[in-house]
Amino acid sequence: MNRVAPSEGGAAADIHRHFRGLIVSGVLGGGERLPTVRQVAGDLGVAPGTAAKAFRQLEQEGLVVTRAGAGTRVSPEAALLPYGVVDRIRALVNESRRQGATIDDVLAALRASWDSEP
Amino acid sequence: MVYLFEMFAFVAGTAVGVVLARRAARGVERAVPPSLEPRRRVIRIARAWAVSIVVVFSLEWWFPTVAGGMGLSPTIDAAGYYQWWRYWPPVAATAVWVIVVAAALARTRPRPEAPVGAGLRRTWRTYLRPADVRLALAALALLSVTVLVAGLASSSGESGWFTVLTIPVGDQGAGSATFPGWGNGVPVLLAAALVAVSALRVLNADSIAPFHSPATADDETALRQAAAVSVLAVAAAGILLGLGHLWLAIGSAGEGSVGVGIPHIGTFTFQAGYAAIAPAIAYAGAALEGLGFFLIIRMACAPLKIRTVRVETARVDAR
Numbered sequence: 001m002n003r004v005a006p007s008e009g010g011a012a013a014d015i016h017r018h019f020r021g022l023i024v025s026g027v028l029g030g031g032e033r034l035p036t037v038r039q040v041a042g043d044l045g046v047a048p049g050t051a052a053k054a055f056r057q058l059e060q061e062g063l064v065v066t067r068a069g070a071g072t073r074v075s076p077e078a079a080l081l082p083y084g085v086v087d088r089i090r091a092l093v094n095e096s097r098r099q100g101a102t103i104d105d106v107l108a109a110l111r112a113s114w115d116s117e118p
Numbered sequence: 119m120v121y122l123f124e125m126f127a128f129v130a131g132t133a134v135g136v137v138l139a140r141r142a143a144r145g146v147e148r149a150v151p152p153s154l155e156p157r158r159r160v161i162r163i164a165r166a167w168a169v170s171i172v173v174v175f176s177l178e179w180w181f182p183t184v185a186g187g188m189g190l191s192p193t194i195d196a197a198g199y200y201q202w203w204r205y206w207p208p209v210a211a212t213a214v215w216v217i218v219v220a221a222a223l224a225r226t227r228p229r230p231e232a233p234v235g236a237g238l239r240r241t242w243r244t245y246l247r248p249a250d251v252r253l254a255l256a257a258l259a260l261l262s263v264t265v266l267v268a269g270l271a272s273s274s275g276e277s278g279w280f281t282v283l284t285i286p287v288g289d290q291g292a293g294s295a296t297f298p299g300w301g302n303g304v305p306v307l308l309a310a311a312l313v314a315v316s317a318l319r320v321l322n323a324d325s326i327a328p329f330h331s332p333a334t335a336d337d338e339t340a341l342r343q344a345a346a347v348s349v350l351a352v353a354a355a356g357i358l359l360g361l362g363h364l365w366l367a368i369g370s371a372g373e374g375s376v377g378v379g380i381p382h383i384g385t386f387t388f389q390a391g392y393a394a395i396a397p398a399i400a401y402a403g404a405a406l407e408g409l410g411f412f413l414i415i416r417m418a419c420a421p422l423k424i425r426t427v428r429v430e431t432a433r434v435d436a437r
Contacts, residue, residue, distance in 0.1 A: 018235060027237060035239040035240065039240060043235060043236035043328045043329065044328075045230060045233045
């Protein structure tokens, strides 16, 4: 988990920076739907308008795309990896933790698998 | 014969559920923070209370038998057909369970004290296993198709309800058999729709609710998972019990025959068009019921083990 300290820009700027970090670091995949404004506002204890403002900033920067009926999704161009890959990485991380595997061993196995597969 | 198989499904589903639940009982429940204790109590009571659905099913099943033995026939109408309310009670009991549990979960949801940042979108499916979701959706789809097809095949009896299957008897007219047509299927489908909508609402509300605090987020996630899995298991089980009972009745109707005696020639019997596969439909119905019993009993008998779950969200100090 990463922690983002409050800044001068206020809550909207914090939320914007938080999601920007998740997108460019690869935590969120290209095409993945962002949480709803209602969920973000509830989780962070802010007004829905504040969360919506942060989402608008992300959209202006081209990090997310909002379409009517399809919600707000991470722009494929802005993301490190497509959502399909990120989703499987999450499943791998969950299973590895459940089995008690270390990240070093998982990375080593991933690299070996990557190199051995045609 | 198929009703003996139904009894076998009841016993087998229950027994296998108990055995698997006992196997799952190995291990000790972990303590949760005091703020989450009411919620865990609700989930534990709700899981035990789910057995009431099996009890309702058994009553609906055994009561006519016992009453019939006493010379009463409370479920048979004047024309000799099953009453329309014969099929929906287990599904309606499931809907009541889901609605009451939803209210209890909402009341015991801890108030947010410190923000836990939302990185990932949470939906009604977030805390569920995809295979469980597929099973529930398949059961609901199959129930809808069954009610539609059986309804279209049914005829209105003397009572006016569409609870009769007309069996053509050559040029001698037609016979009829008790059949779960619109009169029986629609109440089951309405109850199943209520179950589905109620389950969807509680799963969604529980999923998008904010967490209490970063310190309790892992335990909250584990409890949300336990609640979601329980709600879906009960919802799927209720729908399966309704579906299984309909299939059993459809199969039984198909196995029946109408006899016509012609003087000096003999007696001819006529059956429904699907008589060849009717036994298979009836046995499949009993098996679906067995699966419903299994889902409820396994969940109700297993201890509520809270495993530590790491929250896949990032934390933000946004206030």
